Each structure stands twice: as structure tokens, then as C-alpha cells.
Amino acid sequence: DAGITQSPRHKVTETGTPVTLRCHQTENHRYMYWYRQDPGHGLRLIHYSYGVKDTDKGEVSDGYSVSRSKTEDFLLTLESATSSQTSVYFCAISKGGGTEAFFGQGTRLTVV
């Protein structure tokens, strides 16, 4: 497996609380991605990063922010969690734009 670690693996949180998910890689890959996966919707891109401090929005970015202060870490923050953000979140990395991407184990987030 590519060196990608997501933490936490499971989290239950209350509506309105902030939540931060972490993706850590040991591959020194330039691109990192955050996806959410929901039944009937497949994998939807939330945000991605193409370098340290370089990020851009995906198709479902509302309610989420990201930060990448160093190559190996990409953080996803839900500023004020809502029940609609209950989902499985996946991080992925790729060496460059257009190249093969590899996924972390996922984080199951439940907002109650």
C-alpha cells in the first residue's frame, strides 16, 4: 500500500462542532485530494492540493476548508458540522496531475 494514513478512522461528533480530518503521506507526492463517498453519488471531490499552500475547490466544497502547510499533510476541516456531512471521507495522493492516484483507508464520520 502507498504510504497514506488517515486519522481518525472513525468519529462521531455533534452538530455545530468543528471537526478536522488528517491525511498524512510518506510518498512525497505533489497532489493530494479529499473525497466524500455517499450511496448513489460515488466519490465526489471536496478539495485538492497541488503543492504546499496551493489548494483549489472541487464539486462539493461548501462547508469545508483545507490546509496544506507541508508536503506530507493535508487537513480537511468542517467548521460547523451538519448532519448532511455524515459520510465516508477518503484522501488520495498522486505524483502529478494526470497520474495514478492512491487512496487512504478512509474516515467514517457521523454527525448527530
Added chain:
Amino acid sequence: QKEVEQNSGPLSVPEGAIASLNCTYSDRGSQSFFWYRQYSGKSPELIMSIYSNGDKEDGRFTAQLNKASQYVSLLIRDSQPSDSATYLCADFFGNEKLTFGTGTRLTIIP
């Protein structure tokens, strides 16, 4: 319109037969295409990548790309029960955003 479209299935194929999975994409500029396999409760696993028109074979898997018609397909020969999973097609939209279809659930019937 989603950038990558897949028939969501489910698709059932007898063991030993050929499973055929199809995907269309909207961005004519896309250069990279991927097939991922995802078992229930697990993360997506890359099984094939294809960048040029034509066929690419890897063991029992063959990916086919037709850029003129904007479709990419995956053939699984000699299907096994262990091939039962959801298969996700993906392309790099704008060469930066890795975009997925909704996936096709495949069941191999023993």
C-alpha cells in the same frame, strides 16, 4: 451533467464469463483514465490506467480507450467470485481534478 458517466448496474455475470464495464466522459481534453475496484467497506484500489487510444491488457483485465467517442471500458475475462465489487471509472478533468463516475456494482454468480 456529471463529467464521468457509468451505468450503475447492478451487473451480474456467470463465473468464467467476460464482464464488460463501460464509462463515458465529457472533457475532450482528458488524457488519463483509470479503473478502480472497491470492495464493500474498503477504499478504492487502482487496477488499470490507460492514456492512449486502443487496448491495454494486464492479466485478466483489458482496458479500452476511444477518445473520438469519449468512452473507456474495462473487460474482465474468466470472471471469478472475487471480482464481485464496485468498479469506478475516473478521469483527470482539466488534468488536475480526478473525477469519478458513480460506479458499477458487479456480481459474479458461481
